[in-house]
Amino acid sequence: MTIPFGKPMIGDEERAAVLDVMSGPILVHGPRATQFENDFAAWTGSPHAITVSSCTAGMHLVWFTLGIGQGDEVIVPAQTHAATSHTVLLTGATPVFVDSEAETGNINIEAIAAAIGPRTKAIAVVHYLGMPVDMTPVMALAKRHGLFVLEDCALAVGTRLDDIHAGMLGDVGVFSFYPVKHMTTAEGGMIITKHADLAAKLRIKKAFGVDKAMHERKVPGIYDVVDLGYNYRMNEIQAAIGIEQLKKVSNFLDRRAENFAALDAGLRDVEPLQLFRADGGRFKSSHYCFNMMLPESWAARRTDIILKLNARGIGTSVHYPGPVPQMSYYREKFGHKPSDHPVAGWISTCSIALPVGPHLNRNDMSRIVDAVKTVINEVSK
Numbered sequence: 001m002t003i004p005f006g007k008p009m010i011g012d013e014e015r016a017a018v019l020d021v022m023s024g025p026i027l028v029h030g031p032r033a034t035q036f037e038n039d040f041a042a043w044t045g046s047p048h049a050i051t052v053s054s055c056t057a058g059m060h061l062v063w064f065t066l067g068i069g070q071g072d073e074v075i076v077p078a079q080t081h082a083a084t085s086h087t088v089l090l091t092g093a094t095p096v097f098v099d100s101e102a103e104t105g106n107i108n109i110e111a112i113a114a115a116i117g118p119r120t121k122a123i124a125v126v127h128y129l130g131m132p133v134d135m136t137p138v139m140a141l142a143k144r145h146g147l148f149v150l151e152d153c154a155l156a157v158g159t160r161l162d163d164i165h166a167g168m169l170g171d172v173g174v175f176s177f178y179p180v181k182h183m184t185t186a187e188g189g190m191i192i193t194k195h196a197d198l199a200a201k202l203r204i205k206k207a208f209g210v211d212k213a214m215h216e217r218k219v220p221g222i223y224d225v226v227d228l229g230y231n232y233r234m235n236e237i238q239a240a241i242g243i244e245q246l247k248k249v250s251n252f253l254d255r256r257a258e259n260f261a262a263l264d265a266g267l268r269d270v271e272p273l274q275l276f277r278a279d280g281g282r283f284k285s286s287h288y289c290f291n292m293m294l295p296e297s298w299a300a301r302r303t304d305i306i307l308k309l310n311a312r313g314i315g316t317s318v319h320y321p322g323p324v325p326q327m328s329y330y331r332e333k334f335g336h337k338p339s340d341h342p343v344a345g346w347i348s349t350c351s352i353a354l355p356v357g358p359h360l361n362r363n364d365m366s367r368i369v370d371a372v373k374t375v376i377n378e379v380s381k
């Protein structure tokens with residue numbers, strides 16, 4: 001692809017930082033993970049940030065730490081990555097899937113209200129493609145029913161609602177630093193929360209339930225195990241990359257916003273495309289990618305359109321390729337029908353995700369707009 005869908009933005013600074021770690025004796029439990037946590041906390045305006053080995057690990061750790069398990073239900077969007085739902089299921093709890101709203105692809109808030117029952121313990125929201133969920137009504141619902149709210153911020157570095165960073169709107173936010181995300185640590189994740197007591201528990205449970213981190217041990221090798229826990233730590237090499245990436249991320253986000261605006265302007269009036277609402281006002285997106293939506297009647301033409309764009313060198317993706325309840329494992333386990341989550345289904349069958357990452361410029365966006373117009377014209381015939 002001459003215009004790849006995503007590309008990690010690794011520069012000399014990241015390479016030097018990695019070599020620096022490799023030249024020293026500390027690969028895990030070191031100062032870089034702490035520094036990355038402090039830097040990320042400052043950047044997001046969060047009092048507590050905890051590095052983890054991935055967003056999936058972070059979400060699992062949160063549910064596990066809350067004691068969510070068998071007999072409990074957690075509300076999750078049908079339109080998301082399997083990780084959001086898997087992490088609930090891994091605890092023994094049941095994910096209750098809620099459909100999307102057609103304007104943004106985010107979870108339908110009225111449908112959340114309808115899905116709350118006596119076993120509901122928590123709500124997971126996903127800021128779909130970086131557009132913030134309107135957390136005000138979500139938090140009001142949660143308060144009324146005494147529910148915990150996790151924000152899956154895998155695509156939400158830079159997402160803000162009312163100028164508050166995603167992850168600080170609910171009880172906890174979990175980020176992903178997978179290679180094509182807004183910033184990367186190769187694999188990796190971060191949890192942010194305003195709750196000091198939860199942060200302390202997460203720190204212990206992410207590292208075997210051990211009471212003292214390495215630097216807190218007065219006698220080397222002596223510690224107690226005070227809790228049940230995993231090994232979900234981030235290592236120093238990852239943290240060193242993350243520190244450098246965070247210095248660049250505002251610039252990356254500006255470029256994403258510019259590229260997104262160029263696609264939005266170029267494609268908004270192209271028939272029969274349907275576009276999601278652009279951000280503005282209270283809503284600031286992180287612009288993960290640009291979803292162009294085909295009408296339902298064009299579903300069968302999507303593959304053709306994708307392949308024609310790819311043949312012109314334009315990388316594409318689909319977010320996400322099925323509503324989670326329609327993925328084989330979930331369909332067989334829970335027996336949901338496509339008609340249970342029709343908007344999520346429309347997004348999975350009729351969307352094409354176009355790239356807007358910081359590896360691309362204005363010219364690339366013009367090429368994408370021209371190619372989309374040509375291909376749509378070709379398949380309309």
Ligand SMILES: Cc1ncc(COP(=O)(O)O)c(C=O)c1O
Nearest residue numbers: 054055056081083154176177178
């Ligand atoms: C919404 C969402 N949640 C979670 C994840 C999983 O993130 P990670 O690969 O860091 O575990 C992804 C991955 O793309 C995602 O899109």
